[in-house]
Amino acid sequence: MLIQLLTLLFIVIFPVFIFKIITKSSKSRKTTPPSIFPKSYPVIGSSLVVKSHREDRVQWTTQILQSSPSGTFTFNLLFGRRHIFTANPANVKHMLKTRFSNYQKGPVSYSGLFDFLGNGIFNVDGESWKFQRQVASHEFNTKSLRKFIQTVVDTELNDRLIPMFSDATVDKTVLDLQEILQRFAFDNVCKIAFGFDPACLSPSLPSAEFAEAFEDATNISSRRFRALSSLSWKIKRFFEVGSEKRLRIAVARVRDFAMKIVREKKQELADKSSLESVDLLSRFLCSGHTDENFATDIVISFILAGRDTTSAALTWFFWLLSQNPEVEKEILKEIKGKSDMPVFEEVKDMVYTHACLCETMRLYPPVPVDGKRAVDDDVLPDGTVVKKGSVVTYHPYAMGRMEMIWGSDWAEFNPERWLQRDEEGKWSFVGRSLHLSGVPGGTQDLSGEGDGVSADEKGGGWRSKAVQGGAGDGGWVPAVVYCFSDIENERWIPCQDSGQCRV
Numbered sequence: 001m002l003i004q005l006l007t008l009l010f011i012v013i014f015p016v017f018i019f020k021i022i023t024k025s026s027k028s029r030k031t032t033p034p035s036i037f038p039k040s041y042p043v044i045g046s047s048l049v050v051k052s053h054r055e056d057r058v059q060w061t062t063q064i065l066q067s068s069p070s071g072t073f074t075f076n077l078l079f080g081r082r083h084i085f086t087a088n089p090a091n092v093k094h095m096l097k098t099r100f101s102n103y104q105k106g107p108v109s110y111s112g113l114f115d116f117l118g119n120g121i122f123n124v125d126g127e128s129w130k131f132q133r134q135v136a137s138h139e140f141n142t143k144s145l146r147k148f149i150q151t152v153v154d155t156e157l158n159d160r161l162i163p164m165f166s167d168a169t170v171d172k173t174v175l176d177l178q179e180i181l182q183r184f185a186f187d188n189v190c191k192i193a194f195g196f197d198p199a200c201l202s203p204s205l206p207s208a209e210f211a212e213a214f215e216d217a218t219n220i221s222s223r224r225f226r227a228l229s230s231l232s233w234k235i236k237r238f239f240e241v242g243s244e245k246r247l248r249i250a251v252a253r254v255r256d257f258a259m260k261i262v263r264e265k266k267q268e269l270a271d272k273s274s275l276e277s278v279d280l281l282s283r284f285l286c287s288g289h290t291d292e293n294f295a296t297d298i299v300i301s302f303i304l305a306g307r308d309t310t311s312a313a314l315t316w317f318f319w320l321l322s323q324n325p326e327v328e329k330e331i332l333k334e335i336k337g338k339s340d341m342p343v344f345e346e347v348k349d350m351v352y353t354h355a356c357l358c359e360t361m362r363l364y365p366p367v368p369v370d371g372k373r374a375v376d377d378d379v380l381p382d383g384t385v386v387k388k389g390s391v392v393t394y395h396p397y398a399m400g401r402m403e404m405i406w407g408s409d410w411a412e413f414n415p416e417r418w419l420q421r422d423e424e425g426k427w428s429f430v431g432r433s434l435h436l437s438g439v440p441g442g443t444q445d446l447s448g449e450g451d452g453v454s455a456d457e458k459g460g461g462w463r464s465k466a467v468q469g470g471a472g473d474g475g476w477v478p479a480v481v482y483c484f485s486d487i488e489n490e491r492w493i494p495c496q497d498s499g500q501c502r503v
């Protein structure tokens with residue numbers, strides 16, 4: 001009898017139980033949108049989904065950082081490795097300034113880029129970096145920049161770029177602006193860094209064999225870092241197959257070109273009793289570093305630094321102007337207010353154009369992500385725990401798209417966010433701090449446990465308070481809560497868990 005009763009109960013209750021589970025799970029599927037944050041599994045972490053996003057990694061990680069309360073996310077990778085991405089300005093300052101020595105390129109980056117960049121400034125840390133940086137910094141003081149603009153850029157503009165644009169306008173020919181601007185940037189960087197004119201932008205548009213090799217070398221080298229393990233490219237390199245074979249050919253072409261510049265410069269220096277044109281390469285060669293391989297590395301890093309960055313910024317600038325005729329009109333107005341051949345001071349005074357360039361690079365930064373390896377354990381200002389050996393990537397592309405930095409209109413191309421008008425209607429720059437004043441994680445000391453107030457920061461019209469509960473193991477740190485205050489009324493407004501609150 002008992003058995004019959006239990007069987008009956010099972011027959012009646014079991015279907016009801018299953019039905020409940022199914023309806024509950026389908027309901028929760030309907031109401032809970034799929035999380036943008038990747039799931040992490042034992043041993044493999046999130047490495048498979050990370051790999052599946054290798055072609056849109058910048059955009060995908062941007063969406064994740066936009067959804068993360070502190071603008072930081074930790075990816076768990078194979079065998080417990082971690083990769084932290086951050087778009088939090090306080091973290092970026094911490095990495096690049098406060099604890100600069102703790103965030104280095106590191107051995108993995110060094111070996112991945114060595115074939116292409118050797119010991120050039122982009123691939124070294126420590127003393128070699130310091131030396132190259134010191135020699136290079138002469139190039140970036142006001143006096144050198146003024147000379148650079150007045151001699152090199154003016155000539156390249158007036159003798160090559162503007163005539164080319166004028167001819168294209170008259171003949172109604174279509175130009176590949178990106179390619180033209182790459183040639184323009186390449187001529188400029190070679191002239192300023194090596195006192196050598198490759199004349200890439202001359203009217204015949206000479207064959208860009210070098211540029212193609214350089215692009216191949218850059219792309220294939222950066223693809224090495226997208227592999228799940230460095231073993232795959234090392235095996236391909238050993239057997240000289242596929243992309244590694246192409247890399248070897250491309251690097252050989254690039255090095256031949258750079259070596260030629262170095263040899264010609266050495267000859268020029270040997271023929272002269274004193275230095276006439278003091279370019280960067282001459283400075284290196286005269287500082288006792290006559291090794292041709294090292295000088296070649298320096299040349300390659302400089303071409304990489306100056307060519308694609310400048311041309312990418314200018315290409316996006318013109319594209320954005322084509323989409324925003326009102327902004328173009330305002331720039332033309334500013335240009336017309338200057339002389340036909342504006343001098344350095346006049347150019348410096350073109351604040352509206354300057355704001356357009358800033359706005360362009362906010363939305364399309366030429367270096368969208370930049371990773372460093374932590375030398376020691378650390379804690380970022382937003383509470384993210386960094387383990388020794390983890391890669392921490394700061395993300396300028398995501399930073400330009402953070403509502404908490406730029407406000408709800410972050411997607412708009414609006415140069416005026418960098419400007420204010422004075423009483424006479426003249427534009428002037430607003431301080432950059434205005435954009436950062438509402439950002440969580442300023443100079444807080446987040447070492448405290450529990451929910452006590454750690455520190456507060458004053459900036460613009462806002463103050464932020466960070467309250468720390470404890471750092472999460474992976475992903476964003478849910479225990480960090482940010483508050484903003486209305487200074488005049490001394491009110492603290494908790495932002496629940498979003499950190500995006502403005503009053």
Ligand code: HEM
Pocket residue numbers: 121122133136189192193302305306307309310313365366367370
């Ligand atoms: C729109 C133009 C440019 C942008 C957005 C840009 C951006 C950057 C960024 C993000 C870095 C990396 C900093 C780091 O990892 O610590 C860098 C480094 C560097 N850039 Fe630029 N750059 C531009 C133009 C140039 C030009 C024209 C030159 C030289 C002719 C140049 C020379 C360098 C050098 C030498 C470094 C290495 C500095 C170091 O490691 O300390 N850059 N640049």
